[in-house]
Amino acid sequence: MAYRFVRAEPRLDRLPELRERLERGEIESMEPFGAAMTASLERARFDPATGEAVWVEEDYCTPPLAMERSAVLDDYFEELTVVEADIDEADGWARIEELPGLWDRVEA
Template sequence: MTKSLNNVRLDPETGEAVWVEEDYCSPPLAMEREVLDQYFTDLVIAEEDMTETEGWGRIEKYPLLWDEIKGGV
């Protein structure tokens, strides 16, 4: 989870934070939810059949969320 949150991206079209998390819990992110809910609202899980590498490749074009936040300060 640390790797994923360090690499969170910002979708400039929607303003949403996006990341890839390989998860085997049911429901997804069940163990992480307590922490994630402290920082994110309206958490949406998009379950897709792809590797973690494919998922990150899909969002790598987006800017890093943390860079965007630091730039706005």
């Protein structure tokens, strides 16, 4: 298992739909990655300097986030980049804790 430090351009017009899917538990029920993805996306931050969403995600795939991208992420984010492929989870979240929450920018 690895933790990935991720940056991506959110499709702002699509984020309310993603928020609804998270709240309904639809993504959490996806196997094998749903619970980890839900936890990560709920904690995601928004970097006002770049306009990107940033988060840390648990992942087992090669290439990184392959299943998550095809099932969910590519529908809601563009230019998704794994900035660091193997990061300490706590250190990754600490880097972005001062940024505003992604969902503060979205009215579901």
